[in-house]
Amino acid sequence: MAALAGVSYQTVSRVLNEHPSVRPATRLAVLGAVDELGYRPSNAARTLVTGRSRTLGVLVLDIADSEGLTPLYGIEHSARELGYFVGIGAVDSIDRTSVQATIGRLAEQSIAGLLVIAPVEATQDALASVPSHLPVVAIEGDAGGAISTIGVDQAAGARSAVDHLLALGHETVFHVRGPSDWMQTADRMTGWRTSLEAVGAETPMPLAGDWTAKSGYEAGQVLARIPELTAVFAGNDQMALGLMLAFSERGISVPRDVSIVGFDDGDDAPYYNPPLTTVRQDFRAVGRRAIEMLVGRIEGGTTDVEHVVLAPEFIERKSTRSPSPRKPA
Numbered sequence: 001m002a003a004l005a006g007v008s009y010q011t012v013s014r015v016l017n018e019h020p021s022v023r024p025a026t027r028l029a030v031l032g033a034v035d036e037l038g039y040r041p042s043n044a045a046r047t048l049v050t051g052r053s054r055t056l057g058v059l060v061l062d063i064a065d066s067e068g069l070t071p072l073y074g075i076e077h078s079a080r081e082l083g084y085f086v087g088i089g090a091v092d093s094i095d096r097t098s099v100q101a102t103i104g105r106l107a108e109q110s111i112a113g114l115l116v117i118a119p120v121e122a123t124q125d126a127l128a129s130v131p132s133h134l135p136v137v138a139i140e141g142d143a144g145g146a147i148s149t150i151g152v153d154q155a156a157g158a159r160s161a162v163d164h165l166l167a168l169g170h171e172t173v174f175h176v177r178g179p180s181d182w183m184q185t186a187d188r189m190t191g192w193r194t195s196l197e198a199v200g201a202e203t204p205m206p207l208a209g210d211w212t213a214k215s216g217y218e219a220g221q222v223l224a225r226i227p228e229l230t231a232v233f234a235g236n237d238q239m240a241l242g243l244m245l246a247f248s249e250r251g252i253s254v255p256r257d258v259s260i261v262g263f264d265d266g267d268d269a270p271y272y273n274p275p276l277t278t279v280r281q282d283f284r285a286v287g288r289r290a291i292e293m294l295v296g297r298i299e300g301g302t303t304d305v306e307h308v309v310l311a312p313e314f315i316e317r318k319s320t321r322s323p324s325p326r327k328p329a
Contacts, residue, residue, distance in 0.1 A: 055085045056294060057106035059099070061118040074287025075115065082295050087111060091118070099126040113294045116141065119151075119183045135297040139290050140183055148297070148306045150290045154184050157279040157312035158191025161233050161261040164277070164314065166199055168322045170231035170259065175206040176219040176243065178235040185235060188263065192233055209235055213242035220246025229258055230323040237262040237269050237278055240319075244272065259320035265313075274318035281312055 056079055079086045087109045089102040103114065114130060116123065119140035127147060130136055141149035165173045175192045178185035189206060196203045207222060209215035216239030223229055224247055234240035240262035244254055254260055254274060262269065265280035289308060296302070 053110040053112040054083060055087050055109045055111050056291070057103070057109065057111035057114045058086055058088050059102055059106070059114060059116045059118060060088060060090050061120065074284035075291055078288040078291040079295075082291065084112070084291075084295065096126050096128070099130075103130060113137070113298045115139065115290055115294055116147075120179075120181045121183065122181065135294060137290050137294040137297070139286060142183070143307045143309065146305060148293060150286060150293055150308045151310070152281045152286065152312050153309050154187035154312075155191035155194070157263060157281070157314075158188040158233065159195045160312065160314040161263065161277075161279055162192050162195035164316065165231040165233065165259055165261060165320060166195065166201065168231075168259065168320060170323050171228075172196060172201045172204060173231045173233050174204045174223060174226075174229060176209045176216055176223075176232065176234045176239050177206045178239075179210050180208070188235055209239045211236050211238060213238045213245075215239060216242025217246045219243065221250075223247075224250040224252055231259045231320075232261075234260060234262045237264045237266045237272075237276060240276055240278070241268075241272060244319075255319050255321040256324060259323070261320060265315050269315075270317065272319070277317045277320045278315050279312050280315050282310065285310060 058075060076086050087106055089106045091098040091102045106114070111134070113135035114137075116127065116136065116138040117140075118138075123138065124142045124145050124147070127136065127138070136147050138147050138149045140151040140154075141147055143149055143151070162173050173192065173196065175189065177189055192206075193203055207219040209219055216234060219239070220243040223232060223243070232240075232243060234243055240260050243260055247254055247258055252258055260276070262276050262278035263281075265278045269276040269278050289310070293306065293308065
């Protein structure tokens with residue numbers, strides 16, 4: 001590359017590391033050689049030269065469903081824009097041993113900071129094993145904890161879903177919740193219950209799900225046997241999809257007989273039959289803000305704990321309407 005550009009190896013290094021004391025014509029010659037040769041700088045080599053890593057570690061919970069992984073959509077692109085690379089480390093379970101092992105693997109990449117996407121209750125204890133010098137940001141973490149977090153206001157999203165159904169005239173709203181150890185589950189249940197209690201509505205026993213359409217289908221088979229059922233708030237869109245199939249098999253029409261609201265607004269939600277009324281989380285915005293927070297801590301050296309909460313957006317489609325009497329199933 002140096003020979004092609006007609007400069008010294010030292011000059012090539014200064015250009016690649018954006019050193020200011022390089023003449024514009026020389027910089028253009030080096031960059032032209034970079035393009036012609038298809039050169040891509042080595043992150044490891046750059047770390048050795050500058051003493052500063054450009055790799056961010058991302059710790060994720062390895063699960064079959066994508067509920068906890070969707071913020072990844074905004075992470076890699078945002079990191080690249082800020083000049084960083086991303087290394088992914090997945091853990092099968094959140095415990096101190098698994099987290100330490102995964103962080104150890106990420107540390108082999110000389111990570112500059114750690115982003116955590118594992119929104120379960122055990123995360124906070126497990127993250128106590130993270131070295132104190134390593135900047136950390138958690139997506140949907142404990143907003144009252146000692147680690148900086150970024151997330152969506154889950155309780156507010158649930159309230160918007162239930163308030164919508166109550167405003168349509170439904171006397172109460174049943175709920176299919178997510179796994180009990182997920183933070184979003186607790187927050188969404190809080191919002192659901194708060195809205196019902198605010199109007200003095202009955203609070204039915206929630207049915208347990210695990211974010212999958214299968215668990216929503218199984219809950220729907222139970223709910224279909226309740227004659228007074230007119231509205232359901234599903235903990236996520238996938239469980240709402242399962243509900244729709246279970247109801248359809250029992251001759252229960254959505255939304256004529258039962259209204260359904262989901263949560264997430266995944267890419268498929270507008271194409272359900274009927275299109276799903278849901279609560280939108282802007283996963284790309286969450287990922288982007290998480291990266292910005294982490295890089296800010298790395299480059300600014302701040303150790304202040306910060307908790308950022310983004311507002312959800314209620315999306316009304318065709319799966320809800322005012323209740324009408326229906327025959328028992």
